[in-house]
Amino acid sequence: xxxxxxxxxxxxxxxxxVVFWILGPIALIGALGMVLARNAVHSALWLVLTMLSxxxxxxxxxxxxxxxxxxxxxxxxIMMLFLFVLMLVGxxxxxxxxxxxxxxxxxxxxxxxxxxxxxxxxVYRALRDTPPAGLEQANENGNVQGIxxxxxxxxxxxxxxxxxLLITAAVGAMLLAHVERxxxxxxxxxxxxxxxxxxxxxxxxxxxxxxxxxxxxxATPAMLxxxxxxxxxxxxxxxxxxxxxxxxxxxxxxR
Amino acid sequence: xxxxxxPTLASFGHDPWWLIIIKIVFAFLFGLxxxxxxxxxxxxxxxxxxxxxxxxxxxxxxxxxxLADGLKMAFKEDIMPRAADKxxxxxxxxxSVVCGFTALSVIPFGPMxxxxxxxxxxxxxxxxxxxxxxxxxxxxxxxxxxxxxxASGSPYPLLGGLRxxxxxxxxxxxxxxxxxxxxxxASSMSTSQIVAAQAGNDTSWGPVNAPSWYALLLLPSFxxxxxxxxxxxxxxPFDLPEGESEIVGGYFTEYASSLxxxxxxxxxxxxxxxxxxxxxxxxxxxxxxxxxxxLWSGANSGWWPLLWFFGKVAVLLFVFVWxxxxxxxxRYDQFMHLGWKVLLPVNLVWILLLAGINVINDxxxxxxxxxxxxVALAALLIAMLWPTRRPEPEVPLQEQVDARPPxxxxxxxxxxxxxPSPRVRRExxxxxxxxxxxxxxxxxxxxxxx
Numbered sequence: 001x002x003x004x005x006x007x008x009x010x011x012x013x014x015x016x017x018v019v020f021w022i023l024g025p026i027a028l029i030g031a032l033g034m035v036l037a038r039n040a041v042h043s044a045l046w047l048v049l050t051m052l053s054x055x056x057x058x059x060x061x062x063x064x065x066x067x068x069x070x071x072x073x074x075x076x077x078i079m080m081l082f083l084f085v086l087m088l089v090g091x092x093x094x095x096x097x098x099x100x101x102x103x104x105x106x107x108x109x110x111x112x113x114x115x116x117x118x119x120x121x122x123v124y125r126a127l128r129d130t131p132p133a134g135l136e137q138a139n140e141n142g143n144v145q146g147i148x149x150x151x152x153x154x155x156x157x158x159x160x161x162x163x164x165l166l167i168t169a170a171v172g173a174m175l176l177a178h179v180e181r182x183x184x185x186x187x188x189x190x191x192x193x194x195x196x197x198x199x200x201x202x203x204x205x206x207x208x209x210x211x212x213x214x215x216x217x218x219a220t221p222a223m224l225x226x227x228x229x230x231x232x233x234x235x236x237x238x239x240x241x242x243x244x245x246x247x248x249x250x251x252x253x254x255r
Numbered sequence: 256x257x258x259x260x261x262p263t264l265a266s267f268g269h270d271p272w273w274l275i276i277i278k279i280v281f282a283f284l285f286g287l288x289x290x291x292x293x294x295x296x297x298x299x300x301x302x303x304x305x306x307x308x309x310x311x312x313x314x315x316x317x318x319x320x321x322l323a324d325g326l327k328m329a330f331k332e333d334i335m336p337r338a339a340d341k342x343x344x345x346x347x348x349x350x351s352v353v354c355g356f357t358a359l360s361v362i363p364f365g366p367m368x369x370x371x372x373x374x375x376x377x378x379x380x381x382x383x384x385x386x387x388x389x390x391x392x393x394x395x396x397x398x399x400x401x402x403x404x405x406a407s408g409s410p411y412p413l414l415g416g417l418r419x420x421x422x423x424x425x426x427x428x429x430x431x432x433x434x435x436x437x438x439x440x441a442s443s444m445s446t447s448q449i450v451a452a453q454a455g456n457d458t459s460w461g462p463v464n465a466p467s468w469y470a471l472l473l474l475p476s477f478x479x480x481x482x483x484x485x486x487x488x489x490x491x492p493f494d495l496p497e498g499e500s501e502i503v504g505g506y507f508t509e510y511a512s513s514l515x516x517x518x519x520x521x522x523x524x525x526x527x528x529x530x531x532x533x534x535x536x537x538x539x540x541x542x543x544x545x546x547x548x549x550l551w552s553g554a555n556s557g558w559w560p561l562l563w564f565f566g567k568v569a570v571l572l573f574v575f576v577w578x579x580x581x582x583x584x585x586r587y588d589q590f591m592h593l594g595w596k597v598l599l600p601v602n603l604v605w606i607l608l609l610a611g612i613n614v615i616n617d618x619x620x621x622x623x624x625x626x627x628x629x630v631a632l633a634a635l636l637i638a639m640l641w642p643t644r645r646p647e648p649e650v651p652l653q654e655q656v657d658a659r660p661p662x663x664x665x666x667x668x669x670x671x672x673x674x675p676s677p678r679v680r681r682e683x684x685x686x687x688x689x690x691x692x693x694x695x696x697x698x699x700x701x702x703x704x705x
Contacts (some may be wrong), residue, residue, distance in 0.1 A: 052395075075394065076391065076397070077394065080397060080424055081424070084401075199663050199664075200662070
């Protein structure tokens with residue numbers, strides 16, 4: 001709290017400097033790791049690290065509300081949805097390292113570094129001598145109250161329009177992914193149960209595969225009372241196979 | 256109504272470094288001892304509900320059982336599955352438990368007290384957005400669960416992790432919205448200010464004085480908060496990420512033993528402690544004494560409030576255990592239905608209603624009555640004009656049975672009467688009573704009717 005108040009005074013406090021020089025490199029490492037990680041989930045985790053650092057930066061710069069919202073919304077909800085999708089894709093989904101365009105990687109690195117350099121020098125030269133102003137007035141009645149009064153007076157229209165846009169996007173995405181079923185095509189629990197007990201279907205559990213003295217393989221079908229093999233007792237993707245003579249031989253149990 | 260011992264936001268940030276360390280260690284010990292006692296209480300209470308003794312060997316009433324279990328887990332072999340993602344597998348339980356303890360830093364345990372001559376609040380720190388910090392930390396804690404499921408490299412934990420992420424995202428929305436009503440009423444997001452706002456009866460709604468605890472004043476919010484808190488902690492009846500009977504052990508299936516598993520257990524109990532403490536702070540008056548104790552004037556000063564706070568947290572923890580001992584696990588679709596289609600809309604309508612009440616409170620009586628009447632009329636019209644669902648005609652059972660296609664699975668007749676077992680009569684007849692001093696002493700054995 002004291003550091004936040006000190007930051008509001010305009011001069012960078014010692015605490016803020018310490019936090020910046022600890023978290024700044026961490027945020028940078030997170031960003032680099034996100035780009036360089038081979039595994040998609042690792043990438044997402046590096047990005048989470050960067051976002052957390054950014055959230056703390058906001059708090060340190062006298063914007064506690066936006067910092068917490070950054071952590072709750074971006075780290076907690078959006079990245080979690082990302083992870084959800086990545087986990088559904090499968091944990092072994094890694095980037096392939098084959099270049100489809102020759103020299104693409106070198107060009108991308110050079111252009112990326114150039115762009116970063118341009119942006120950094122531009123921002124640094126533009127803001128080098130600019131004193132921070134207006135922070136005290138903005139946070140006069142408290143940070144949350146200040147944001148609330150701006151959002152609900154000056155920017156209320158922009159805010160509402162943005163939310164309408166987001167809602168439209170969400171509804172649109174749902175519409176694209178939604179599969180409409182007719183009412184008679186929906187099978188509820190009662191219908192499925194009726195189907196299960198309909199003639200021609202055996203409602204009980206399937207018999208297990210055969211377990212014999214000579215074999216306990218899941219590919220060995222169970223035997224019916226008349227000596228024929230029960231096809232339902234083995235998985236459909238497994239081929240039924242006859243045991244070879246070496247497999248049939250009792251394994252050291254005979255005298 | 257703010258008293259001298261009430262901390263304000265200005266009373267934080269003046270502690271010397273050793274006092275800060277003492278406070279942090281205290282919050283940490285609260286989590287640690289709370290876990291030890293919580294596990295013990297859960298096992299004892301559930302045992303009592305299941306009519307068995309529960310742990311009773313180590314220490315008085317089995318109090319040291321959890322300690323013994325913890326020691327055992329520390330010395331068990333640490334297993335690393337071959338398919339596991341090693342770093343993430345190691346990181347996941349750590350994230351869970353660290354996030355749990357972090358949230359305890361903004362919980363107000365008591366009022367201003369004097370520690371070695373320093374006048375300081377019994378709370379590690381407070382910020383203007385303290386409650387949001389708790390939400391943020393609990394949203395990070397989900398990563399522990401989800402990553403544990405993913406990093407184990409095995410299907411069941413992955414399913415558990417997916418369930419956990421869906422569950423936490425869904426119920427975080429309901430939880431966040433239930434706190435909005437508290438923010439509206441207390442007009443603050445700092446935990447110590449919310450406790451202070453629940454101190455007095457100065458909120459008046461017309462002629463009636465509003466009750467001071469937000470659990471009574473904002474009852475729907477409290478109920479929604481508690482339900483979503485149970486879901487957030489992944490406790491029964493919302494323990495779908497674990498789901499022993501469906502997906503083995505859920506996200507920590509591969510954490511078979513050892514300290515990592517112990518960390519998950521600890522994270523669960525610390526999380527329970529956190530949500531109970533937050534519920535106490537936001538809805539149950541925080542460290543303030545409940546009514547009959549407040550008749551004693553010294554109840555809310557000095558170190559006594561610690562006792563009231565711990566008492567309230569213990570009662571909430573008992574409710575957690577009670578729920579676990581009583582309710583079966585929800586089916587997944589019912590669970591999502593409850594979160595998105597019941598808790599969320601109810602919450603939104605309630606917030607709208609509360610905001611409306613706050614707005615019209617300042618109006619003239621005539622306008623106020625007009626608005627209330629209009630809203631009541633609209634609600635009445637909607638209730639009256641809502642189309643009723645016509646119940647489907649009930650087909651008699653015999654007709655249903657007759658309508659089945661030939662060759663269906665055989666069912667017993669509806670008017671089946673189980674014939675008496677022929678064995679009953681014979682057994683009674685064979686068992687002659689032992690007679691003393693000749694057969695005349697005992698009567699003929701009575702024939703038992705089948």
